[in-house]
Amino acid sequence: QVQLVESGGGLVQPGGSLRLSCVVSGRIFSAYAAGWYRQAPGKQRELVATIMRDGSTNYANSVQGRFTISRDNPKNTVYLQMNSLKPEDTAVYYCNLGGVPLGYWGQGTQVTVSS
Numbered sequence: 001q002v003q004l005v006e007s008g009g010g011l012v013q014p015g016g017s018l019r020l021s022c023v024v025s026g027r028i029f030s031a032y033a034a035g036w037y038r039q040a041p042g043k044q045r046e047l048v049a050t051i052m053r054d055g056s057t058n059y060a061n062s063v064q065g066r067f068t069i070s071r072d073n074p075k076n077t078v079y080l081q082m083n084s085l086k087p088e089d090t091a092v093y094y095c096n097l098g099g100v101p102l103g104y105w106g107q108g109t110q111v112t113v114s115s
Contacts (some may be wrong), residue, residue, distance in 0.1 A: 009109030022095030038091035
């Protein structure tokens with residue numbers, strides 16, 4: 001059974017940084033694209049960033065230049081480095097493996113950006 005476990009969320013002041021991690025159980029990690037999505041209260045879940053098997057990346061316009069997605073295949077882990085955080089980045093962040101809508105999801109980690 002595939003499980004995704006996120007960590008690294010928390011409360012941070014505007015302009016601060018956080019690094020999210022997502023560890024994937026099982027032996028399928030390197031075979032799939034991975035990504036981070038987020039959902040703010042009252043809003044739909046939206047794409048933040050994706051990383052393909054070959055390491056190519058894609059970002060939402062709202063985070064381009066501030067967030068960096070990366071993956072470590074031997075560690076079955078995908079990361080999201082978030083810099084210059086803004087209050088509008090506040091959301092629950094979800095890790096995804098294999099794309100939407102049929103991929104695997106983590107339980108989410110809360111990120112709150114507030115002074």
